[in-house]
Amino acid sequence: MTTPDPTDVHPAWLPPAAYRAVGSRHTLVHGDGPLVDTVFAEVQRACAEHGGTVRRTGDGPPVQLVLALTAHRSAARPDATPTATQSGRTPNAARPGSPETAVRPGWTEAVDPGPLGVNVDAARADLAAAGGGPLGPEGFAVVRPGEVTVVLADDQAGLLYGLFQVVRLGEAAYGPPHPARVHRPAMRRRMLDHWDNVDVHPVMGQVERGYAGGSIFWRAGHPRRDRDRVRAYGRLLAACGVNAVSVNNVNVHATEARLLTDRLDEVAEIADLLRPYGIRVHLSVTFAAPVVLGGLPTADPLDEAVREWWAETTQRVYAHIPDFGGYVVKADSEGQPGPFSYGRDHADGANLLAGPLEPYGGVVHWRAFVYDHRQDWRDRSTDRARAAHDHFAPLDGRFRDNVIVQVKHGPMDFQTREPVSPVIAAMPGTRLAVEFQVTQEYTGQQQHVCYLAPWWSELLRFAPWGDGERTVADVAADGGGLVAVSNVGDDPFWTGHPLAQANLYAFGRLAWDPKLRPEAVLDEWLDLTFAPATSADPALLRRTLHQIMDDSWRSYERYTAPLGVGFMVRPGHHYGPDVDGYEYTPWGTYHFADRDGVGVDRTRATGTGFTGQYPPPWSQTYESLAACPDELLLFFHHVPYDHVLHSGSTVVQHIYDTHFDGVAEVEATCRRWEWLAGLVDPTVHARVTERLAEQLRCAQEWRDQVNAYFHRKSGVPDAHGRPLH
Amino acid sequence: MTTPDPTDVHPAWLPPAAYRAVGSRHTLVHGDGPLVDTVFAEVQRACAEHGGTVRRTGDGPPVQLVLALTAHRSAARPDATPTATQSGRTPNAARPGSPETAVRPGWTEAVDPGPLGVNVDAARADLAAAGGGPLGPEGFAVVRPGEVTVVLADDQAGLLYGLFQVVRLGEAAYGPPHPARVHRPAMRRRMLDHWDNVDVHPVMGQVERGYAGGSIFWRAGHPRRDRDRVRAYGRLLAACGVNAVSVNNVNVHATEARLLTDRLDEVAEIADLLRPYGIRVHLSVTFAAPVVLGGLPTADPLDEAVREWWAETTQRVYAHIPDFGGYVVKADSEGQPGPFSYGRDHADGANLLAGPLEPYGGVVHWRAFVYDHRQDWRDRSTDRARAAHDHFAPLDGRFRDNVIVQVKHGPMDFQTREPVSPVIAAMPGTRLAVEFQVTQEYTGQQQHVCYLAPWWSELLRFAPWGDGERTVADVAADGGGLVAVSNVGDDPFWTGHPLAQANLYAFGRLAWDPKLRPEAVLDEWLDLTFAPATSADPALLRRTLHQIMDDSWRSYERYTAPLGVGFMVRPGHHYGPDVDGYEYTPWGTYHFADRDGVGVDRTRATGTGFTGQYPPPWSQTYESLAACPDELLLFFHHVPYDHVLHSGSTVVQHIYDTHFDGVAEVEATCRRWEWLAGLVDPTVHARVTERLAEQLRCAQEWRDQVNAYFHRKSGVPDAHGRPLH
Structure with missing residues (x-):
């Protein structure tokens, strides 16, 4: 691990190490155009770092990776029925237009490292024949028929995205042979x-x-x-x-x-x-x-x-x-x-x-x-x-x-x-x-x-x-x-x-x-x-980062405004708690807490009627106090503090509990981050450590202000006797 | 009334009209030094506007005002016992060092318009002999022995202050003869x-x-x-x-x-x-x-x-x-x-x-x-x-x-x-x-x-x-x-x-x-x-300005933070209401309102002990819930909303009442200011009108936010059924 100059710009998710698998191999880039030049330059830079080679034509060492534009685009074949293959995909992942589909196995066998290291024409023809359909302006296919990984794209942008997919895959891009996997973006923009x-x-x-x-x-x-x-x-x-x-x-x-x-x-x-x-x-x-x-x-x-x-x-x-x-x-x-x-x-x-x-x-x-x-x-x-x-x-x-x-x-x-x-x-x-x-x-x-x-x-x-x-x-x-x-x-x-x-x-x-x-x-x-693969303790690094980050949004939700009511932030800059900060302002962001209860009545029956803007079933779900999800309760309903949630807790006790829990989670995050000293770049470690201290301070403020506010207003003590101020 | 260019700087309390009485008379300025030059220049400017004359020596029209430095300063005479004369003075106004005292009558008779228009030496000697004592570096005496008004000062600054006293007096400076009135500042700085x-x-x-x-x-x-x-x-x-x-x-x-x-x-x-x-x-x-x-x-x-x-x-x-x-x-x-x-x-x-x-x-x-x-x-x-x-x-x-x-x-x-x-x-x-x-x-x-x-x-x-x-x-x-x-x-x-x-x-x-x-x-x-004297309706102008201003601080108090509790302003800029704005901040400015009551317990018995920093009787008065003045009640005590004030009202009803009253007073101010259109400079009228609109808007915000806050917290309705939000 090297210590970068702290005044350097951090490489984010494209550090040199991320290119190790690409940069240590022999690559052919096939095609013309400015984005293909970008692809070539990316691989070239990686090779300079990691000892591989890249060329656009001619002789050289046996090619291990080919990035190639298809010359022609074929029309979509309506009879092609792609099926989902990637593990972890949800059942409806295979619907047409889904970003990653696998074409029928078999066709990729025709891909053949020819004089240029691969027979691109054959691969292209085969992809079309096999029903891969047009890849589209940004789509690409990754195929590994044998010892060579091939990325095919109809258009330059697709080839660039294909390169970054190979970077993401790292060594996994050079594993066992597999049929073509087609990737297309779900969103055009x-x-x-x-x-x-x-x-x-x-x-x-x-x-x-x-x-x-x-x-x-x-x-x-x-x-x-x-x-x-x-x-x-x-x-x-x-x-x-x-x-x-x-x-x-x-x-x-x-x-x-x-x-x-x-x-x-x-x-x-x-x-x-x-x-x-x-x-x-x-x-x-x-x-x-x-x-x-x-x-x-x-x-x-x-x-x-x-x-x-x-x-x-x-x-x-x-x-x-x-x-x-x-x-x-x-x-x-x-x-x-x-x-x-x-x-x-x-x-x-x-x-x-x-x-x-x-x-x-x-x-x-x-x-x-x-x-x-x-x-x-x-x-x-x-x-x-x-x-x-x-x-x-x-x-x-x-x-x-x-x-x-x-x-x-x-x-x-x-x-x-x-x-x-x-x-x-x-x-x-x-x-x-x-x-x-x-x-x-x-x-x-x-x-x-x-x-x-x-x-x-x-x-x-x-x-x-x-x-x-x-x-x-x-x-x-x-x-x-x-x-x-x-x-x-x-x-x-x-x-x-x-x-x-x-x-x-x-x-x-x-x-x-x-x-x-x-x-x-x-x-x-x-x-x-x-690059956990290069870390002294890759398992700890990966597990800890997941522990810190996977649930961090829900932790943040726990220690801030409760049950979907929103805001409660300092006006203007929006950082830190101020329960009544927006309560008497022209901004339309209220919680209407009084000594009896809290929340915004947006029902059709007795409130602003906002629930009626949804189609069924949500127009009914949100309208119903019984059906409304806990996490949105105060967005849709004004309820007394002793209202019992689906969770079994009362509203006010839920507020107290989640706020204590949220801060405890931040405390755990701080401890966990300490374990990573020595496992991540020290400048990153120092910066995150500094921010965690502020996060903990701020989370405690949120906890104490929100709890004190609702305690003073409701008069209800904490069931567990914790200090509410 | 002339309409000044609105880009001009407003003359405040020194418009040309304020100098009419001085500037339309014949004045002698006697003495040397830069501040005496200032006095001379002030009178000269006034004369240019209003037709009088001013000179420092030599012949001229009979002098009506003399502003003169005494040449020597005599030591304070401990046996001099000045007595209060000015109407409206409180009984203890006569204690030594009080800013305005009258010397014994009689001595001023010696003041005599000699070759320079007045016998300054005689006046000076007489002032000393009569027990006026030294005027001090900033003091001055105004005397009107006959048809001439004389201002005497030991030092230049005193003469300048004497001039402005004469300006303030206007025509009244030239009324019936009166003995010397000595003015000295209470505060040195x-x-x-x-x-x-x-x-x-x-x-x-x-x-x-x-x-x-x-x-x-x-x-x-x-x-x-x-x-x-x-x-x-x-x-x-x-x-x-x-x-x-x-x-x-x-x-x-x-x-x-x-x-x-x-x-x-x-x-x-x-x-x-x-x-x-x-x-x-x-x-x-x-x-x-x-x-x-x-x-x-x-x-x-x-x-x-x-x-x-x-x-x-x-x-x-x-x-x-x-x-x-x-x-x-x-x-x-x-x-x-x-x-x-x-x-x-x-x-x-x-x-x-x-x-x-x-x-x-x-x-x-x-x-x-x-x-x-x-x-x-x-x-x-x-x-x-x-x-x-x-x-x-x-x-x-x-x-x-x-x-x-x-x-x-x-x-x-x-x-x-x-x-x-x-x-x-x-x-x-x-x-x-x-x-x-x-x-x-x-x-x-x-x-x-x-x-x-x-x-x-x-x-x-x-x-x-x-x-x-x-x-x-x-x-x-x-x-x-x-x-x-x-x-x-x-x-x-x-x-x-x-x-x-x-x-x-x-x-x-x-x-x-x-x-x-x-x-x-x-x-x-x-x-x-x-200059109401020059106004079309001087009585209306004077009466209305008093109605608008005399009680305006108390009106402001009524519609803002109640009973001495303070703050409740928007954090940072401190303008407009925010009842909880400082409640959970590090600034030490709290009101501790909860569903039962409000105020800061600063007693020795149960609070911070702040009352003990006062000597008697205030250490006792503030400590006692019964004795503490209403207007400071919440500064010193935390009380339930139904606590009865000396006024007979409960705390929460007092809050509602004063906030409705305060806004009503601003409304009256707005109406009264309208009456003055045509009686004051139109640029002033326009500026004040614009500010009054903002004052009224802001006062309403104060009223409604403070009332809504305490209504939501206390649950107590207004005794008169007014809307509390």
């Missing part, structure tokens, strides 16, 4: 939104909700032009499957607005750096751009001059960035301008921008995060949870094909626990993207270990129309894909907390394959990042 | 502390707790050098009696620290501008200066090199600013460095700085605001209210003569209601200054009308040893005087809220004469500022 500002915002700083230092793109009003850093970022994203990045904050301030026009070169530079990794660049724009940039008197979406302005502006964007991804828009939300100012609706607004993008294949990501942020807390009939559905569901069918309505996973705002947004089930005629938050705004701000893949996995597997029906993942896969707010900054560890890298990795992997188990993704990540 | 930063602080901005725009001294790291503005400020301060200004924030950050050394010229420039108005400049310094500026390894007060550094540094300060006032130090407080770091106490620390200042007549203002700001809210045995007394009382007698221990008026932090700090009665062997806060940090931040003179008057008249004994004002007068945090910024109205000018004016006047009635001070201020 797997996107990260950066909430980076160009100027340092007086309140939000360089990166809004950024907990990892400054922006990797801008610093204090100027482009950073740290090309190596942006390239390294592109590499990391490609290795976990992300293929789109929106470069700037959805809250578009004055300086940032100009990225669309006179500062477009800065966006083009980023696009140039990310393009070799298969990543398209998107841009957050302000709906008021025709006014603030174009000098027009209006931004009315039905105004002809406004339409012309967007058309000309978009044309200029594509002249600079031919593969530009499109616009991201937060409109009529938290003070951002939007179509409401002109008496138009969000379909009018989104379609305005979509029109000019369409000829170029660009899309509009139009956020559904629209609500009244100046709500009167006294008015219990208004319910922020209802807002997105109220605004958007009636517009279903009115959006152009290249509009993607981007819906936060829950009806509120990236809480540790919320129900799935009812919008996801309400717009069958609209392409929806589901938005996650990798940056840990409400989940510990990268001071706390909080591995979010279990939460995302739960959300993606949720079936809005009931078990056996389509899942959230299916809706996203059929629509606009998966989007998340990035957790990356210019911190040497990328994400502040080194273990928060796992969230970024897991987001990409779950967007590629939402059926991956969170524990399996964690294994991938830790195998790459920590 | 009447000081304003500016919490101005040189750099814009990332959290606190250009002025910490500033609600009136930027600093008049610095902008974004550089001196503003707006000489006219600083001069105008000096004029306003002289006109209300302030004679010392500390120019920078007591929280001394890196850039501000350098004002002591390489940026000293910036301080000297301000001193040059304020000197003509009798104002000496002080500087806030960091205790760590020997380390951060001097490069020494320590700032230990007993270290020889540290002593030498302070001696040399102070010598350099006086080389630049010969009348430099001294240092202000916030040490070992809220993160500022101090002697505790070196195992020394505050006497060691203060004496270190006092030594080098002594030869030059400089003083150290050493703040007693020392407490643990990282308190554990779970620990009810620690009491922030105790801290200043715990730290400082044991040090009594150990401070050098030129150390002034600067004590906030209350034990907490400038709340709307607190008891008087027990430190004020605990250090007979130490010079104490009492510190007020003109800037409305906790009293509405210059968005709310809150005339603070009634509160300060109450505090100054408070007798810590019981009725008939010495008052807080006496302690300050015998010690270090009165200090306040300024409310001035670069706002065109100086103070954001135009009516907040009255607080600045009243502070100066009460520091000069703590026995002035707040209503009388308000009359002075409004006569100068609004």
Whole structure:
């Protein structure tokens, strides 16, 4: 184990050791194009480190790995019936379009190391003949007919993803022969939104909700032009499957607005750096751009001059960035301008921008995060949870094909626990993207270990129309894909907390394959990042990291806001507890605790009626006090403190118990991390140790404040006599 | 009434109209020196406006006003027994040193307009012979023997104050003859502390707790050098009696620290501008200066090199600013460095700085605001209210003569209601200054009308040893005087809220004469500022301003934190309600409300023992639940919601009632202000109207949040059935 310079940028999940298996072999890269060049350069770098060889043609040592483009793409064969093979896959993993399927065994036998080390044409023909179907622009197949591992892709991006699959497999890629395994992404677009500002915002700083230092793109009003850093970022994203990045904050301030026009070169530079990794660049724009940039008197979406302005502006964007991804828009939300100012609706607004993008294949990501942020807390009939559905569901069918309505996973705002947004089930005629938050705004701000893949996995597997029906993942896969707010900054560890890298990795992997188990993704990540194979005690390392991370999101849930009620955070920065912090504010985020009980009545019978926004069975399940899952009880119901949960505990005793338990779990995490001293890089160990101390302090604050608050309000003592303050 | 350019700086209490009586007469100014030049220039400017004349010698029209320096000072005559004459004075106004006394009638008859318009020598001799005693460096006498009004002063500053007294009197200065009335300030030092930063602080901005725009001294790291503005400020301060200004924030950050050394010229420039108005400049310094500026390894007060550094540094300060006032130090407080770091106490620390200042007549203002700001809210045995007394009382007698221990008026932090700090009665062997806060940090931040003179008057008249004994004002007068945090910024109205000018004016006047009635001070201020004599409806104007302002502090108290419990403000910025905002923080500011009751038990019997820091009778009064004044009940006692107050109301009903009443009073204020449209300058009217709308909104928030909070916690409905939410 070497000790890197602490000022170096941490390699995250692509350290040199992760390339050992690839880099110590003889590889042939077959095909042409910039992304194939990327593949070649990656292998070349690995070989320089680990002693293997790589060539694109000609003689050399016997080839052990072939990465090859297929020359032609065959049409999909409807009679091909792939079957699931990968262990641990859920039963419905084999449905068409599922990311990994195995073609019929046998055909791969034809793959033959010919004069170039492998008979690519034969493999290609055989893949087609065997019913593998077209691999698609990003798909690939891995086959090992004998002593050679072959990766085939129809398109360059697929070959790049194939390379990273082989990297992930490590030595396992060179084991016993196996038939072709085809991998295709579930989501066409797997996107990260950066909430980076160009100027340092007086309140939000360089990166809004950024907990990892400054922006990797801008610093204090100027482009950073740290090309190596942006390239390294592109590499990391490609290795976990992300293929789109929106470069700037959805809250578009004055300086940032100009990225669309006179500062477009800065966006083009980023696009140039990310393009070799298969990543398209998107841009957050302000709906008021025709006014603030174009000098027009209006931004009315039905105004002809406004339409012309967007058309000309978009044309200029594509002249600079031919593969530009499109616009991201937060409109009529938290003070951002939007179509409401002109008496138009969000379909009018989104379609305005979509029109000019369409000829170029660009899309509009139009956020559904629209609500009244100046709500009167006294008015219990208004319910922020209802807002997105109220605004958007009636517009279903009115959006152009290249509009993607981007819906936060829950009806509120990236809480540790919320129900799935009812919008996801309400717009069958609209392409929806589901938005996650990798940056840990409400989940510990990268001071706390909080591995979010279990939460995302739960959300993606949720079936809005009931078990056996389509899942959230299916809706996203059929629509606009998966989007998340990035957790990356210019911190040497990328994400502040080194273990928060796992969230970024897991987001990409779950967007590629939402059926991956969170524990399996964690294994991938830790195998790459920590190379346990080279560790002094690989079993301890792996077991301990699982103990620390697998359940960390549930631990965080235990010591923070209880039973799905959400918030209870310090206003503004959202870190640490403040039970009444949002209780009397205009933000629509209340718990209504009084001396008798707590929770928000969102039922149709007696509350805000929010439960009626769900289709059955959830409209009934959530409406019913008896049926509502414990973990969402206070999101849907106002109950007395002595209400008995399904768990058998009362609400107030549950609050006390979970808060004591959550802190005990953090204490265990601290102890466990100590065991890893000497087993992980000392700079990583030191950084995590430091953050764990803060996590423990903060978790104790959460425990004591939440318990004291409910004790003072309810008067109920702890059944176990623990101090409640 | 003219309409000034709204970008002009408002003249506050020195508009041209205020000089009408002076400026329309013939005046002789007799004497030499820079402050006499200031007097002459003031009268000259007034005459240019109003048609009078002013001369220093020679012939001219018959003189109606003489402002003259006496040539010699006579020693105090112990047998002189002045008697109170001014109407409205309290019985103990006549004690020696009281600011205004009348000398025996008769002597003034000798004043005779001789060749220079008045026989100054005769007046001077007569004043002495008649037992007026020495006027002192800032005192003056006003006498009107016949048709000429004469102001006599021993020293230049006295003459300046005499001029402003004549300005204040207006036409009344030229009424029936009267014997000499001698005015001397009660407090030797009447000081304003500016919490101005040189750099814009990332959290606190250009002025910490500033609600009136930027600093008049610095902008974004550089001196503003707006000489006219600083001069105008000096004029306003002289006109209300302030004679010392500390120019920078007591929280001394890196850039501000350098004002002591390489940026000293910036301080000297301000001193040059304020000197003509009798104002000496002080500087806030960091205790760590020997380390951060001097490069020494320590700032230990007993270290020889540290002593030498302070001696040399102070010598350099006086080389630049010969009348430099001294240092202000916030040490070992809220993160500022101090002697505790070196195992020394505050006497060691203060004496270190006092030594080098002594030869030059400089003083150290050493703040007693020392407490643990990282308190554990779970620990009810620690009491922030105790801290200043715990730290400082044991040090009594150990401070050098030129150390002034600067004590906030209350034990907490400038709340709307607190008891008087027990430190004020605990250090007979130490010079104490009492510190007020003109800037409305906790009293509405210059968005709310809150005339603070009634509160300060109450505090100054408070007798810590019981009725008939010495008052807080006496302690300050015998010690270090009165200090306040300024409310001035670069706002065109100086103070954001135009009516907040009255607080600045009243502070100066009460520091000069703590026995002035707040209503009388308000009359002075409004006569100068609004010139009702020239108004279309002077009676309405005067009556309405009194209705709006006289009781505004009590209104503010009614709709904010109840019964002396304090805080309940939004953390950080301290504006608007947040009942639990500080409840679970390390700041030591709690109310301990639970479902049964509220308040802090500070008794000796069952609480923190804070009541024991007072001498009798207050140690008994506050200890006793029966005797404790209602307005401080929750400061000293934790009581059930149904506890019956002296007023006959229960605690919880009192909370509801006062909060409804307070808002109703603001509503009345809004209506009354509307009546004044057309009677006051329209820019002032517009600004106040705008602020009143915010005050009303905020007062309603206070009412509803506080009432909802206690309703939810207590379960007690309002006796009058009003909505409590």
